[in-house]
Amino acid sequence: MSGAGFPAAARASLADAQLRRNVGKATTTIRAKRAAVVEELPDWQALRDAGAAIKAHAMATLPEQLERLEAAVQSAGGVVHWARDGAEANAIVSRIARDHGAREVIKVKSMATDEIGLNDALAADGVTAIETDLAELILQLGGDSPSHILVPAIHRNRAEIRALFERTISGGEPLSTEPSALAEAARRHLREKFMTVPVAVSGANFAVAETGTTVVVESEGNGRFCTTLPEVLVTVMGIEKVLPEFRDLEVMLQLLPRSSTGERMNPYTSLWTGVHPGDGPQSFHLVLLDNGRTNVLADEVGRQALHCIRCSACLNACPVYARTGGHAYESVYPGPIGAILTPQMRGLGDAPTLPWASSLCGACYEVCPVKIDIPSVLVHLRGRVVREERSRVDPEKAAMRAMAAVFASRGRYERAQRLARLGRGPVARLRGGPLSAWTDTRDLPAVPDETFREWWRSRA
Amino acid sequence: MRIALFVTCFNDTLFPGTGRAVVELLERLGHTVEFPEEQTCCGQMHANTGYGHEAVALARRFVRVFGDCDVVVSPSASCVGMVRDGYPRLAELAADAGLAREVDAIGPRVLELSELLVDRLGVEDVGASFPHRVTYHPTCHSLRLLEVGDRPLRLLRAVRDIELVDLPDARECCGFGGTFAVKNADTSSAILGDKLHNVLATRAEVCVAADNSCLMHMGGALARQRAGVRTMHLAEVLASTE
Numbered sequence: 001m002s003g004a005g006f007p008a009a010a011r012a013s014l015a016d017a018q019l020r021r022n023v024g025k026a027t028t029t030i031r032a033k034r035a036a037v038v039e040e041l042p043d044w045q046a047l048r049d050a051g052a053a054i055k056a057h058a059m060a061t062l063p064e065q066l067e068r069l070e071a072a073v074q075s076a077g078g079v080v081h082w083a084r085d086g087a088e089a090n091a092i093v094s095r096i097a098r099d100h101g102a103r104e105v106i107k108v109k110s111m112a113t114d115e116i117g118l119n120d121a122l123a124a125d126g127v128t129a130i131e132t133d134l135a136e137l138i139l140q141l142g143g144d145s146p147s148h149i150l151v152p153a154i155h156r157n158r159a160e161i162r163a164l165f166e167r168t169i170s171g172g173e174p175l176s177t178e179p180s181a182l183a184e185a186a187r188r189h190l191r192e193k194f195m196t197v198p199v200a201v202s203g204a205n206f207a208v209a210e211t212g213t214t215v216v217v218e219s220e221g222n223g224r225f226c227t228t229l230p231e232v233l234v235t236v237m238g239i240e241k242v243l244p245e246f247r248d249l250e251v252m253l254q255l256l257p258r259s260s261t262g263e264r265m266n267p268y269t270s271l272w273t274g275v276h277p278g279d280g281p282q283s284f285h286l287v288l289l290d291n292g293r294t295n296v297l298a299d300e301v302g303r304q305a306l307h308c309i310r311c312s313a314c315l316n317a318c319p320v321y322a323r324t325g326g327h328a329y330e331s332v333y334p335g336p337i338g339a340i341l342t343p344q345m346r347g348l349g350d351a352p353t354l355p356w357a358s359s360l361c362g363a364c365y366e367v368c369p370v371k372i373d374i375p376s377v378l379v380h381l382r383g384r385v386v387r388e389e390r391s392r393v394d395p396e397k398a399a400m401r402a403m404a405a406v407f408a409s410r411g412r413y414e415r416a417q418r419l420a421r422l423g424r425g426p427v428a429r430l431r432g433g434p435l436s437a438w439t440d441t442r443d444l445p446a447v448p449d450e451t452f453r454e455w456w457r458s459r460a
Numbered sequence: 461m462r463i464a465l466f467v468t469c470f471n472d473t474l475f476p477g478t479g480r481a482v483v484e485l486l487e488r489l490g491h492t493v494e495f496p497e498e499q500t501c502c503g504q505m506h507a508n509t510g511y512g513h514e515a516v517a518l519a520r521r522f523v524r525v526f527g528d529c530d531v532v533v534s535p536s537a538s539c540v541g542m543v544r545d546g547y548p549r550l551a552e553l554a555a556d557a558g559l560a561r562e563v564d565a566i567g568p569r570v571l572e573l574s575e576l577l578v579d580r581l582g583v584e585d586v587g588a589s590f591p592h593r594v595t596y597h598p599t600c601h602s603l604r605l606l607e608v609g610d611r612p613l614r615l616l617r618a619v620r621d622i623e624l625v626d627l628p629d630a631r632e633c634c635g636f637g638g639t640f641a642v643k644n645a646d647t648s649s650a651i652l653g654d655k656l657h658n659v660l661a662t663r664a665e666v667c668v669a670a671d672n673s674c675l676m677h678m679g680g681a682l683a684r685q686r687a688g689v690r691t692m693h694l695a696e697v698l699a700s701t702e
Contacts, residue, residue: 359637442680
């Protein structure tokens with residue numbers, strides 16, 4: 001996180017007109033698609049309730065569910081690793097890759113491995129990670145970072161991608177901006193990797209404690225290649241991804257695609273359970289990643305952030321995200337969910353401005369498939385930042401206390417009203433201070449000659 | 461019916477005309493309005509900016525001032541949202557079971573103006589006339605916290621001589637968000653820009669909403685741009701007999 005936090009990072013993004021157009025156009029399109037497929041389900045609200053209940057139960061019994069998952073994966077022939085933080089998880093993956101003599105690993109799109117910087121860690125150990133998700137590949141080739149959960153390269157348009165591919169993977173061949181031509185160029189580049197690289201790394205959308213089954217949901221089929229062709233498969237998943245029962249997938253697999261891509265069902269849903277001789281990877285490792293998640297779980301209000309299934313509907317619905325894009329959040333988890341997840345996972349002191357990166361309009365809560373009350377968590381985290389991170393002599397704190405004292409007494413309140421009219425007192429002082437940010441683009445109304453209560457008394 | 465008015469500190473000080481309009485409107489409909497003069501602020505600014513404990517004191521004050529009233533009306537969807545949606549959480553923050561009971565008891569009796577008119581008083585035609593081209597912006601808290609739905613529009617449609625035009629992308633936030641407008645002024649202004657673009661596209665003379673806070677934000681920019689569009693609270697249109 002840069003020192004200035006979200007307001008400054010947002011200002012930089014807002015100044016990029018191309019980025020605003022790209023993000024605005026993409027979010028508008030996905031929102032309309034989502035609305036249409038949600039509209040056609042009469043029991044959508046009941047599904048949301050079911051999704052919220054499943055997640056709340058999973059989090060309330062997390063230690064038990066993780067132990068069930070571990071036992072089920074082990075009995076299906078998999079190996080389970082526990083990683084307290086990113087460094088531990090990276091070391092585990094790197095060791096597995098090197099144990100199998102891999103100089104390259106192919107990757108399924110994964111937020112968790114982005115979160116812990118796995119690719120860089122592998123590179124430091126001499127292992128090259130190759131992203132196979134089209135958008136992640138675009139970012140990797142461009143030395144760029146993701147700005148959306150579902151559409152990581154949402155800030156790039158077709159012309160920018162064509163130029164990038166011509167520079168990197170098309171072998172000198174000129175490309176058009178047709179999506180099929182761009183996809184074909186990526187396909188040729190990736191197919192060879194699928195056939196030759198012995199180790200794959202994936203994330204997980206869900207993992208079922210009951211059966212030890214891991215689930216990846218995707219659109220392109222490149223994930224399916226990674227989870228079936230290599231000899232070794234390593235899955236890195238945040239511990240909050242566990243679902244207690246297999247039947248829970250019935251709810252989640254209805255909620256996720258409709259909320260994320262606006263599809264009734266996504267094209268590829270891969271489920272695998274341990275190892276099967278002669279079929280698929282012969283070695284399966286599951287890395288259970290904490291990396292701050294138990295801190296989130298400790299906060300009774302904030303813990304609902306762990307219910308997130310990474311659909312990104314809240315990003316697309318958010319008026320802030322639609323203007324700033326994802327990089328302003330300075331985290332792999334952007335948008336409203338990032339604004340409540342990042343400060344809790346990294347610590348409030350590391351992202352103290354993110355809880356204020358919202359107008360509290362409530363659009364995120366309205367679309368969340370598992371009913372995370374993001375506005376309430378934002379307000380809760382604002383309170384924690386004020387109480388835990390700000391000094392006692394903070395000027396905002398002093399102003400807020402002064403205002404609270406004014407509102408606590410009718411006499412002080414009415415005196416403050418009279419002073420405001422004279423351009424003095426606590427209200428008027430805000431004009432020269434914080435309110436100057438207001439008057440850059442907006443006029444302030446003049447304070448009327450008569451308050452409502454003065455009028456009320458005058459007619460009695 | 462005896463109806464207590466919670467005018468809100470913001471309207472009391474900066475938009476007294478809205479409070480006067482509520483009084484005139486309800487009296488015209490044959491009701492008695494009371495104004496408990498001990499009222500100040502609901503605490504929304506404090507609560508939403510991270511000063512929950514300061515807001516708890518104001519919630520206690522609100523409950524004390526309005527506790528005996530059968531019906532409380534307020535011309536501010538976001539302040540009503542604070543009382544109904546925010547106070548239970550403040551009671552939790554304060555770990556005050558007594559306050560929790562009191563806010564649960566008073567919450568359902570605190571209504572936003574369009575809720576009072578349509579649901580409690582059963583009236584949509586309030587006898588207003590307003591011969592102007594008008595567009596209505598549903599503020600986020602009226603839409604998503606209170607879920608007032610089309611009540612304000614039903615009231616506006618019944619106004620004589622009004623020319624009501626749909627606002628494109630009406631459900632989009634205007635970018636105000638209380639202290640968000642100051643703390644993230646650039647982002648707030650960017651969101652506002654798109655909202656005003658849509659308002660201007662309607663060629664309305666007046667943009668109406670149920671919250672003067674959002675209207676101050678929108679109106680402040682419209683005035684700065686000399687756009688020639690006025691902002692006006694729903695209550696003032698409904699009180700009008702032009």
